[in-house]
Amino acid sequence: MSSHQTSPHFAKEDQQTIDRLVAVRRSMLQEREKGRHVHGLTLVTKNTKGFRFKGLNVDSVTRRRYGEYATLVPRGGPDDVHGSAEPRGHEMGATATILHADLDAFYASVEQLLDPRLRGKPIAVGGGVVLAASYEARAFGVRSGMPGRRARQLCRDLVFVGGHFDEYQRLGDAAIRVLSDFTPAIERISIDEAFADVAGCTHLFGSPADIARTVRARVRAELGLPMSVGVARTKHLAKIASQVAKPDGLVVVDPATELEFLHELPVALMWGVGPATEARLATIGVTTIGQLAESAPESVERLLGHAAGRQLTALAWNRDPRPVRSRGRARSAGAQSALGQRPAIEHVFKPTLHHLADRITARLRAKSLAGRTITVRVRFADLRSVTRSLTLPAPISGTRALAEIAEDLVRGVLANHPDESTISLLGISVSHLEAQAIVQLELPLGPAGEERGPATKTAVARSRADRALDAIRKRFGREAVDYGSALRGVRSVPDEFRRLAEREL
Numbered sequence: 001m002s003s004h005q006t007s008p009h010f011a012k013e014d015q016q017t018i019d020r021l022v023a024v025r026r027s028m029l030q031e032r033e034k035g036r037h038v039h040g041l042t043l044v045t046k047n048t049k050g051f052r053f054k055g056l057n058v059d060s061v062t063r064r065r066y067g068e069y070a071t072l073v074p075r076g077g078p079d080d081v082h083g084s085a086e087p088r089g090h091e092m093g094a095t096a097t098i099l100h101a102d103l104d105a106f107y108a109s110v111e112q113l114l115d116p117r118l119r120g121k122p123i124a125v126g127g128g129v130v131l132a133a134s135y136e137a138r139a140f141g142v143r144s145g146m147p148g149r150r151a152r153q154l155c156r157d158l159v160f161v162g163g164h165f166d167e168y169q170r171l172g173d174a175a176i177r178v179l180s181d182f183t184p185a186i187e188r189i190s191i192d193e194a195f196a197d198v199a200g201c202t203h204l205f206g207s208p209a210d211i212a213r214t215v216r217a218r219v220r221a222e223l224g225l226p227m228s229v230g231v232a233r234t235k236h237l238a239k240i241a242s243q244v245a246k247p248d249g250l251v252v253v254d255p256a257t258e259l260e261f262l263h264e265l266p267v268a269l270m271w272g273v274g275p276a277t278e279a280r281l282a283t284i285g286v287t288t289i290g291q292l293a294e295s296a297p298e299s300v301e302r303l304l305g306h307a308a309g310r311q312l313t314a315l316a317w318n319r320d321p322r323p324v325r326s327r328g329r330a331r332s333a334g335a336q337s338a339l340g341q342r343p344a345i346e347h348v349f350k351p352t353l354h355h356l357a358d359r360i361t362a363r364l365r366a367k368s369l370a371g372r373t374i375t376v377r378v379r380f381a382d383l384r385s386v387t388r389s390l391t392l393p394a395p396i397s398g399t400r401a402l403a404e405i406a407e408d409l410v411r412g413v414l415a416n417h418p419d420e421s422t423i424s425l426l427g428i429s430v431s432h433l434e435a436q437a438i439v440q441l442e443l444p445l446g447p448a449g450e451e452r453g454p455a456t457k458t459a460v461a462r463s464r465a466d467r468a469l470d471a472i473r474k475r476f477g478r479e480a481v482d483y484g485s486a487l488r489g490v491r492s493v494p495d496e497f498r499r500l501a502e503r504e505l
């Protein structure tokens, strides 16, 4: 079953035309994807009664080859099934089995659940900064991340409520457990959202769409919270689908029509595109994912950097091979920073390494993990990378300890490559991860590492500082506080991209 068959309103002739159109559109997109030039692949969108009408506006060469057609797809909306997720032996050999489940306006929904007087009212969690806004508040333009004062200007009746953090954790965990009743292949990416791959359990529980409906119904009935779910062939598309589904909806994207679905959406919906990237893309006239896909990859890379540009172009074509990884399989945590072309000197690499170490260890500590093997990656001007590792006798999760070990390793790399004067990327990865119920103090580390020793006052103070920072960030977000030496200027790639890249590790 594909998208057009979800509508019973078409006459038989129309249906045949539509089948043809869908096939043509798909083959054109495939040609384009293979790097073949298809001229003037432009979509013209009109709204007719209940449907979106798309015309393929092609030049004469392409028209001769394919003819000129149009496609009709059902209009999107809550509980809209854009096609279906039933396996259909489609030529890509893939079916839509990845769910992205995301609780709606999570913190605000929990507050409304806990206090019935807040239901139906515009509320925001936070104070100085809006951490979450109810849909009633969003109707006034209130958004998370917005200064509280601005939010009050937009919505006079806005009620700020304090955070019931223990309840967030409890209800977030409970919602993810509902997903785990269907499959062990769950990858939780934040307190209130997770991916699940249901490929292995459809014989037990029905199609991915059925599973998604059941999960939504159970979370609503058992926890009293609205959850939106996207179902698609890739993680990236499933996450986009869940955003399209909001509030309180389900969108299933049929692999046969996924590019039609994806390409008309705004780039801001893409995982990794924040306001800054969105604004940059707008400077080359790119506002939809389709426009991004059809832009010259070189111009996107020039604009956003090589790695980020490539990544986004791939995602715009729904090329996202990342599997759903359950937590048990996490083997390492890492982060990297593209620097452009910077001199290979302490003044450049120390703050960068500190920033990377901060990001990695904060994630490790949040998951009560620590790692024994530290690997640094240094990329030189000619894009050649060198790595160097050190395995410690005991695992670490402290920011300063990791930063200092990484510095030592980078110094070692540079000493071995005295002719290299420019670095273009630095990365740190921590592997051999172990669970640590209580974050331990850091181990002593050779002659220079004495001050990292567990018994010293310095080590105690550092561990306290790490935990204090973690607590503040847990409440107010990553950007709320930073170590003094982690220079903001060293970030040449937006944090959204880092988060995108780091989730993979």
Ligand SMILES: [Mg+2]
Pocket (backbone or CB within 6 Å): 102, 103, 104, 105, 106, 192, 193
């Ligand atoms: Mg959410």
